[in-house]
Each structure stands twice: as C-alpha cells, then as structure tokens.
Amino acid sequence: MLNEKLHFYIEGLISGRSPLFTEMESYAKEHNVPIMELAGIETMLQLLRIHQSIKILEVGTAIGYSALRMASGLPNAKIVTIERDNERITVAKDFIQRSGIGEQITLIEGDALEVEEQVSGHAPFDAVFIDAAKGQYKKFFEMYENYLSHDGMIITDNVLFKGLVAEREIESKRTRNLVKKIDEFNHWLMNHPDYDSVIVPVGDGVAISKRRGERK
C-alpha cells in the first residue's frame, strides 16, 4: 500500500522474531501459505494490546502463525482459532505443540460457517479476527459478531486486496468477482450502524471495527 521504499524501511525497523516464527515464515513462503503481512500483524498486535483483548476469536488459522504471534504478544490472552484445511491443521498443530505456549490456543477444526456451536462455548470474545475466504467476510462477520463482547472489536484482513479494490479494470473474471465482493463488504462495513470502522492501508489492508457499545 505504501511505496516500496517506505514498506521496506518499516519492515526493517520491526525487530527480529524467534527462531520458531522465522521457521513458520519460511514454511509459509515455501508452501505458498498466505499468512498476515509483517506490518499488518504488528499493527493488529498493538491494537489488541491497547484494547486489552483477553479472549480472541480467529477465523482462518492456516499454519497457526498469527494465532501464535497473538499468544506470544499477549501472554494473558486466549485464542480460539478455526481452520478447515486438514493439511494446514496438521502443520498448525505441530507448530503450536512446539511453541511452548500452546495452552493459550484452542484450534477448532472445520468450516467456520459450520462450527458456530463449538465456538459459542468459548464466547464472549473481546476481539474477532477475520482472515479466511475473502468472498465470505460478511457471513463470518454476521455470524461471529453475536459472540463479541459489549465493547468488542472486529479486525478484518485483506480488505484492500493488493490494491485491486481501487482498480477499474481487472482481466481475470475470478479476481474481478472476488474484488467486487470485498468492495461490497467494505462499503457495508463502513456504513454499519453498530460499528465505527476504519480501513488502515497497512499490510494487505486491515479494517478495524469497534462496536459502538449498545446492542441493536
């Protein structure tokens, strides 16, 4: 989102991660697993600290990178995270087990739109982090806002989708349809009567939505 020079400047200022996290970053790169961008995750961690989120729901575990970064960055936090891809679940479990902080994380296996009952047993959540199938953001939001605490926060990643949301012409029909869905989600979110939302052009674009405090 930022120009490339600034992007690398900021990344260069972010301090080094533990060997396990750098191993996870390399694994993700090698196996084409999309994990949250560095500046994006640092922004999210800082927000969660300021908000003092203790119970966090994550939709989209992948290999457990962001879940473990949250657990490590917020030592008092408990993270419930959902993943449907069996191969990624296996890898995530291995990393979580090796991390030494696995007791902070509960991994729920299955499609996020089908495991609501299991998730509800862990509610309420101070924060919900949506980072799964981009075409279904609104569904995830509408399902899991029901388990958000009174003054909770919802963070949604990839809302600028590599800058494509601002492009007029996109050749691939599949990408065009996905961009349309993200754009519709962004408009819906920014006009949602129950939340104050802002889109921050960091990482792949992060939306921060804070509940206004009064239930509908």
Ligand SMILES: C[S@@+](CC[C@H](N)C(=O)[O-])C[C@H]1O[C@@H](n2cnc3c(N)ncnc32)[C@H](O)[C@@H]1O
């Ligand atoms: C971008 S990756 C998550 C990255 C992770 N949050 C991180 O930053 O380390 C998205 C993950 O969501 C999973 N996913 C997509 N749709 C899902 C759904 N409906 N239910 C559960 N998991 C889903 C995908 O399998 C993928 O592993």
